[in-house]
Amino acid sequence: MSAVSTPSPTTTTARRDAEATKAAILRAARYLLARTPHADITLKAVAERAGVSPPLIVKYFGNKDALFARVMSFESDATDLFDAPLDELGRHMVRHVLTGQIERGADPLLRIAFAPIQGAHGDILRVNFRSQVVERLAERLQGPDAGLRAELAVGTLLGLGVMYGIARGTELRASAVEDVVDRYAPTVQAHLTP
Structure with missing residues (x-):
């Protein structure tokens, strides 16, 4: 018989935190897109609004274009x-x-x-x-x-x-x-x- 593996509480919490962080980044980018021309929005501005660091945005979304491709999708x-x-x-x-x-x-x-x-x-x-x-x-x-x-x-x-x-x-x-x-x-x- 093989043992059934379940994710550790730490893994589950980290996954939940990552999803919450991604959601906060998307909300911040949407907020800025509704008020600022795309060309004037920086990853730094999105990061400040979301309460994260710019490298974290790059980690989750790749770059500004990839982030805004998600934001511009319905x-x-x-x-x-x-x-x-x-x-x-x-x-x-x-x-x-x-x-x-x-x-x-x-x-x-x-x-x-x-x-x-x-x-x-x-x-x-x-x-x-x-x-x-x-x-x-x-x-x-x-x-x-x-x-x-x-x-x-x-x-x-x-x-x-x-x-x-x-x-x-x-x-x-x-x-x-x-x-x-x-x-x-x-x-x-x-x-x-x-």
Whole structure:
């Protein structure tokens, strides 16, 4: 019989710490990308914002270009956003946008709103957003005008994210999440399953 090996608590803790550090670096890079042109962002600035050293960023991501390739990807964000059956997707998406703002202080989809200040890197954001979010959603939809309906649904969500996270609507922010979900989700769902 062979012995079953289990990771030591030290290994598990180190892996968890590494994941937390990578997440902090990505959050810092996203924050800076939303406020600063890509060309002006340094690894040092990302490191300071994340509370780590620049060599640690290089260890985890390789270089600035590799880091920002991850930051400019919407793949994992879309996976979380679309993680519900189609007939419940509107409610899930609205709740996801609001809880992201409340729990993490950010809505990962809103990065697209800052594409204009990013020059050529803004084009990368746009292409990724269209293929990884809008087109991916359209593939799930049935019936006519799936592409248009996907764009309208995502646009509706972005409006909610802007009002909550950027404009900081006082009434919206004072409302219970489920109340906003009850009011807003039918509008999103109408585009998904007309």
